Amino acid sequence: xxxxxxxxxxxxxxxxxxxTLRCSSQSGHNTVSWYQQALGQGPQFIFQYYREEENGRxxxxxxxxxLQFPNYSSELNVNALELDxxxxxxxxxxLYTTGRNxxxxxxxxxxxxx
Amino acid sequence: QQPVQSPQAVxxxxxxxxxxxxxxxxxxxxxxxxxxxxxxxPVFLMILLKGGEQxxxxxxxxxxxxxxxxxxxxxxxxxxxxxxxxxxxTAIAGNKLTFGGGTRVLVKP
Numbered sequence: 371x372x373x374x375x376x377x378x379x380x381x382x383x384x385x386x387x388x389x390t391l392r393c394s395s396q397s398g399h400n401t402v403s404w405y406q407q408a409l410g411q412g413p414q415f416i417f418q419y420y421r422e423e424e425n426g427r428x429x430x431x432x433x434x435x436x437l438q439f440p441n442y443s444s445e446l447n448v449n450a451l452e453l454d455x456x457x458x459x460x461x462x463x464x465l466y467t468t469g470r471n472x473x474x475x476x477x478x479x480x481x482x483x484x
Numbered sequence: 485q486q487p488v489q490s491p492q493a494v495x496x497x498x499x500x501x502x503x504x505x506x507x508x509x510x511x512x513x514x515x516x517x518x519x520x521x522x523x524x525x526p527v528f529l530m531i532l533l534k535g536g537e538q539x540x541x542x543x544x545x546x547x548x549x550x551x552x553x554x555x556x557x558x559x560x561x562x563x564x565x566x567x568x569x570x571x572x573x574t575a576i577a578g579n580k581l582t583f584g585g586g587t588r589v590l591v592k593p
Binding site: 410412414415472474476 | 486513514516518525526527528531533537539540571573575577578579580581582583584585586
């Protein structure tokens with residue numbers, strides 16, 4: 371069973387730039403959720419994708435967008451980067467979208483915005 | 485609104501017990517517990533579902549009081565490997581989790 375993978379591991383960008391983060395879900399999982407984790411805080415829900423459609427969004431502006439592909443891998447795109455976007459970005463995969471199913475997190479992408 | 489975790493931090497000696505609490509002001513469908521070590525991803529520990537069902541880690545126990553919308557995670561006979569930050573994630577519907585601020589646990593020899 372293949373675990374959740376994310377790329378890149380680390381990324382440094384400057385304000386105003388755009389970034390794309392990638393996530394490969396665990397084998398057999400069709401749902402990917404993205405979270406932002408600021409230093410010393412719990413993860414915050416950004417959005418979720420189920421079978422290539424957005425299935426819920428947290429309190430994040432439209433410059434945070436995503437995609438899910440037919441193989442259930444996913445991308446998170448952030449436009450017009452701001453300093454406060456510096457954080458660990460985690461994706462989590464699960465089988466379906468019910469609260470009965472555990473989510474497994476990838477190792478994360480550490481984004482630094484200068 | 486995020487759930488409230490208590491205590492914020494706890495220091496234990498190996499073999500001691502601890503309880504971590506997670507309280508929500510909303511009616512919950514499920515509570516998910518994770519442990520995160522520094523620089524690593526959160527690791528799934530347990531799900532507690534409305535109605536009493538549980539899924540998860542063999543050596544970790546937890547409870548969910550539906551009347552109080554509160555969950556407790558019990559660290560029994562703690563081991564050095566239990567050190568890390570524990571997060572509860574709550575779900576009202578589906579599995580879009582709202583996480584608490586975390587409880588830092590340090591287990592000393």
